[in-house]
Amino acid sequence: MDIAGSFCSFSAGDLYIINPGEPHSINSACHNPHSYVAVIIPGNIIREVASDVYGNAAALRFSNCITGDSELSARFIEFADIIGDSDSLFEAESALFSFLEYLVRYHSVHGLPDYPDNLNRYIKKVKSYIDENYKEEITLGDLSDAAGVSPFHLSRLFSAETGISLHSYLLHKRIECSKALLLAGYSIAFVSSESGFSDQSHYTKLFKKITGTTPGRYKKFNS
Numbered sequence: 001m002d003i004a005g006s007f008c009s010f011s012a013g014d015l016y017i018i019n020p021g022e023p024h025s026i027n028s029a030c031h032n033p034h035s036y037v038a039v040i041i042p043g044n045i046i047r048e049v050a051s052d053v054y055g056n057a058a059a060l061r062f063s064n065c066i067t068g069d070s071e072l073s074a075r076f077i078e079f080a081d082i083i084g085d086s087d088s089l090f091e092a093e094s095a096l097f098s099f100l101e102y103l104v105r106y107h108s109v110h111g112l113p114d115y116p117d118n119l120n121r122y123i124k125k126v127k128s129y130i131d132e133n134y135k136e137e138i139t140l141g142d143l144s145d146a147a148g149v150s151p152f153h154l155s156r157l158f159s160a161e162t163g164i165s166l167h168s169y170l171l172h173k174r175i176e177c178s179k180a181l182l183l184a185g186y187s188i189a190f191v192s193s194e195s196g197f198s199d200q201s202h203y204t205k206l207f208k209k210i211t212g213t214t215p216g217r218y219k220k221f222n223s
Helices: 043-054 070-084 089-107 119-133 140-147 151-162 166-183 188-194 200-211 215-222
Strands: none
Touching (some): 070 089, 140 151, 166 200, 166 215, 188 200
């Protein structure tokens, strides 16, 4: 990678950040075929994240080559995978905000902020909203309005308090409620729809991922 006359080599799992206005070119060191995933983040979104993390919306700059940060790499890969194969806007938003929050917090020029004392109040409001509306299509905007804080800020607070993402909490809520419907004798097709999933195939895939078995087997061996 050539940025403004300087060179940096990187490998699988590394991230390269190109700040606004930096001329750049990308080439293989050995001129071998290579592939990469590029995401362009509008400046106003970065400034909004900066405002939530640091308390101001100052323009941020990042070191170009970020290596050895497996957590950042994992969050980016999760986001890249989701936008390539997802029918859930909420899931894609959650993954994007998770990646950007971590990037801004640990790889920008500012220091680390403290978490607010009223953290639990926000989390309770969000959990209550999800518990009451899990059957519906929920967006981060809905949860942000319910909690009274911005989407970026809310994603960070929720993960810090619970250890899971907002989207994971929603999925687990839907799966747990679907179990009760399965054991009540309802069909898998009805259960998937009644539990807030877009289709039966998606529901079955997630049910197995979370529980280790299919809805049909769960129903058969627990009824």
